[in-house]
Amino acid sequence: MSPRALFFAASVFGLMALQTPAQADVDPQELVEPIAEYKLYVLDNLDQFVSHTEKFTQAIEAGDLERAQALYAPTRVYYERIEPIAELFADLDASIDAREDDYEHGVEDPDFTGFHRLEYGLFKEQTTQGFTPYAKQLMTDVNDLEARVQDLTFPPAQVVGGAAALMEEVAATKVSGEEDRYSHTDLWDFQGNVDGSQKIFELFKPLVAEQDPAFVERVEENFTAVEATLAHYRREADNPEAGFVSYEKVSETDRRAFVGPVTVLAEDLATLRGKLGL
Known part of the structure; x- marks a missing residue:
């Protein structure tokens, strides 16, 4: 474990100790390292999120429409990856990522x-x-989020449950195209959710691999299927940073093709907490 991870491990150890080993399939102390590594992942993405948001908002303030449009999707990716933690702060999540449907007066609502x-x-x-x-x-709001997360003790159940929650969000709002209904940059958000979910799974996979190898194999196969479909719509096959085509160009067949593996992933990952005794 890296020195930074060791520091974060110390902050979560007390919380792990509150759990009863007899009720868990995994020793609670085994969760300390992956939780600490996940906090590093979140903080690294937050750092990038702040940096990208600065460029994005500066473009808006400068009146540079084309640049602001280009920065919209790649800025959001970092938030989409860490939503299980960002959503712990309901006020900021609403202020940063709510949709017009969440407000009585839609885009005219002053709180939107x-x-x-x-x-x-x-x-x-x-x-x-x-x-x-x-x-x-x-x-x-983004600066506030970064400040709040710095000293946050990550709840293990929230972290592990986040793997399923991210895939459920893809199924609920990404495949339909309703979230980014004006920019049609849904595939960027889709990728961010998949990245975040896969990171959580990879960190905790060693703890369930021996007890349920079939589960691990099935999850890995479905992640591969989702990634393969996403790759088909990259602007440049060998350059992930180039992003994706407009979601309007995704065929109905491929939209339906997303649903199967995404739904199975969400269902399988929803059992991860139980497998870890959380």
């Missing part, structure tokens, strides 16, 4: 802020004019 409020302006109204206050608020 964050990425999707900006998405509406950038891609529907095709303007940055009047959106500087929303950009500034987003930057404030």
